[in-house]
Each structure stands twice: as structure tokens, then as C-alpha cells.
Amino acid sequence: MACVIRCSRRQKICCGVTAIVVILLVVVLVVLFLTVFKPKEPIIIIQPVKLEGFVFVASPDSKLELNVTLGVVATVKNRNHGSFTYQDSTATVSYRGSLVGEAPINGDTVPDHGELNVSTSLAVQADEVLKNGNFRDDYFNKGVLNFTSASTLQGKVKILKIIKKKATSLSTCYVSVFVKTNTIDTTCQNKLEF
Template sequence: MRIPKSLKICGIITAVVIVTLIVTVLVLWLAVLKPKNPKITLQQVTLEHISLGSDFQINVTLGMLLTVKNPNHASFRYENTTAFVSYRGSPVAEAPIQEDTIPARGSRDISTDLFVDADSLVANAGFGEDVAARRLNFTSSTTLHGRAEVLNLFKMTATTYTTCVISVYIDTQNATSVCNSKFKY
């Protein structure tokens, strides 16, 4: 039995269209929609509160303002979470982060209060050395779980892992940070 010429042409055109669509989607995904790591910048750190308790406990609260820039073509909605801060490997602070959405190719300012356990900070063996150097280095780690939406069509779970090294300068009472982030679908 012979296949009609028109059916052969239809089959070839269909195969070419399918291959073209697959290649187009693959190129779009790899070139345009490929997840990129967000850029996180510490804008400011301010001393919000310091208190000395009746049993000589010291509590310090720092106000922090971070800017998160999302270079992806997907908006990212994340859940409530907590940033953990350590000083020379010992946990010294926690900062609550409220749920929010970072728009596609946009940025969002995130402000939070950092509750530092100053007793743990002072008890660290390297604290005196760092005070003498007039700089305290902290490490912050945060995991944001949420959903990414590409073109309001594709919704997928995504997670951002962020680690920041925060240097607080005692003399000038300001801070700088260097952050590394990984974005995973």
C-alpha cells in the first residue's frame, strides 16, 4: 500500500514544526528563562535598641535594610523565614523575614530587626581581638522557600540559599556585606 504524497508532506511539515518548537523552547529556557542568582545588598545597619538586664545580660537589636534584586524573568514569592547570624562559628542572632514577592526583573527592599545575643558575642574567644581591630565579622545564612512564576503560566517551587559576610566597623558605626546566593528550581 502506497502512502499518498500529500500525507507524506503533512507528516514532514508536522515533524519540522514539532522540532522547531522544541528547539525554540530549549533556546528560550537556556538563554532567557534560565534561573539566575539574585543579588543581595546590605543597605544599612542601625542600632535600634541596647539594654542591660538585672542579671547583667546584654541585649542588642540592630535594624537592617537589604535590597534583593531579582534578575530572572520569574517573580518569586517566598514564605516567612528566619535569617541566622553567627560570629566566628557560634550562633549569636536571628532575624525574622516576612513573606513577600520579588517581581520579575525587579527589586525589593527587605527590612528586619536582628536580635543579637551580646552575651554569646562577648563570650567568644576572638571578641577582644576583633574589638581591638575595630571590626566585627558576622556570617548570615538564609533559606527562602517559595514559588516562582514564569509569565504567569508556569509555577514551580523554588528555593534561594544566601550566605552573607557582614563586617561591622566600630569606629564609623557602619557595615558592609558580601553576599552569595544560589537559586534552585
């Protein structure tokens, strides 16, 4: 004997309306996550650099050592609907492929649609820059020294205080120091990976 379930007309209408509402809700959520809540790269703006330390040492064995410490402030603008919490990291600076400096980056949280000023001291080993065979041509003839700064921030993105995703923010900045005018031009490329 087969069991037959009979539904009243009201039950069928209620189930149909519920199914339509659920489908619309799913479509709206998918559209929101593909547009509004889609993760965007942070904007990093390097503020004017200040000189914090200058050490020139001539050792008895005729070896010259020159180290420069720069105060760097970077403003990180988070364009996402979620906060980004990152761990301690290190930024590196290179001149024509040679590592010439490092700067510690302390872990912190950038709030959603907020800004955070990240301050650090960058120790540039100027004697490494001077040893480079291209330094004289760059400094005297071209009048510009080009540096590359790279940093990787690993952390978590929290969207709507519910969804947590591991994320890595990769930042590469190209810094041109113009010798004659004592000015700096900075261009940064940022990428957020999940």
C-alpha cells in the same frame, strides 16, 4: 489483502512542512529554557543598618546583659523571567561560629525582573558576643568584628505564569563591622536550588 494508503504529493509536502515547523519550535523552546528562562540567583543588597534598640541590664547577681536590636533592610533583585513567592523564614547571625541573633523574615513575592525591600528587626545578643574569647582581640587589636548571616527562603518560582517549580534561595552574608570608622562592609553569596 494488504491495505495500501496512498498520499498525494500535497499531503506529503504538508506533513513535511509541519514536521519541520514542530522541530524548529522544539529547538527554539529548548534554547530559550537553557538561556533566557534559565533560573538565576537573586541579588541581595544589604542597606545601611540602623540602631532600633539598646538594652543594658545589670542584675543583682552581678550578671550583665546587653542586647542590641538593629533595623535591617535588604533589597532583593530578581533577575528571572518568573516571580518567586517564599514562605516565612528566619535569618540567623553568628559571631565566630556562635549564634548571636535571629531575625524574622515575612513571606512575600518578588516579581519577575523586579525588586523587593525586605525589612526586619535583628535582635543581636551582644552579651553572647562579649562572652566569646576572641572578642577583645577582634575589637581592640584588629578593630573589626566579623559576623555571618544566613537565611533560607523556601517557595515557588512561577515562569511565564504557567510553569511552577519549588525553589529554595540560600543566602549567606559576611558582615565586617569596622570599629574605628563605624562602617560596615557586606559581601553576600546567593544560590537558588530547585
